[in-house]
Amino acid sequence: MRDRTRRLVFLALLVAMATALHVVEGMLPLPLPIPGAKLGLANIITLLAIYLYGFRDGLTVALMRVVLGSLISGMFLSPGFMLGLSGAACCTLVMALLLKYTNCFSMIGVSLAGAVGHNLGQLLAACLLLQSGAIIYYLPVLLIAGLPTGFITGFLLNSLLVHDRKSGILRDLVRT
């Protein structure tokens, strides 16, 4: 019972952090004029949630983050929200599969694959929304934009986990 409460609280904290990152990141102007490309800082929290609790809780955090973030920024149920939802779901799926069934990747690799998964999910939703496959021409742009951002988020999480291996803060929070 205590464990369940602890987990619930920690998941809520993760959702809150992811939402905050999502919203603040949306306020930042992008140096590149590429619609749909973002730094994806909130993805750090999604990956952390998958790492700590597994696919289902990671998906919960990701979807809750998209819904809450869109409510705050006033984009709920807009096309951009649909793309974000589909992207987040695909991204979570890809990252969870990699974390569960492979162990040769560090967080950087997982995050890179997640970024690509996010782009594919976005484009899939865009195809369905626009009822046309022509949006596939946008894929190379998104892919190239997604590689550095995926790398950056993966690198950040890697640093966090390396730090945690020494200090053990996350481990204590999750497992006591």
Add this chain to the structure above:
Amino acid sequence: MTRADKILLAGLLLISLLSVAVLYGRFSIFPAKAEPVQAVITAQGKLVRKIYLTEGVNSSLVIQGRVGPATVEVDGTRIRMMGAPCTGQVCVKEGWIGRPGQTIVCMPGEILIRIEGAAPVDAVTR
């Protein structure tokens, strides 16, 4: 960063560059089929002429409207009503048109010039 990470990064980079080459390259597997832009001229409800608006083609033609002959001028990718027998001259003042969706209407002569083709996107919002 492990070895597998580097391989994955290199692979993804390769795939994205390859997708650029495939989708945007000259020898694209999906050739862009551009719909030709054409001006459709109707007078009194009947189709009179369809003119492809391509670069370097200049011509003028006379359309018989209800109140008399009107002169239409084609200059490459644009078209205009050069002269009309009506009093308002609204169609003449419309000037040149050339984007799909644009129209010139001569009410007294019942002449309609309409540009057809794949309409380009006006703007993108997010």
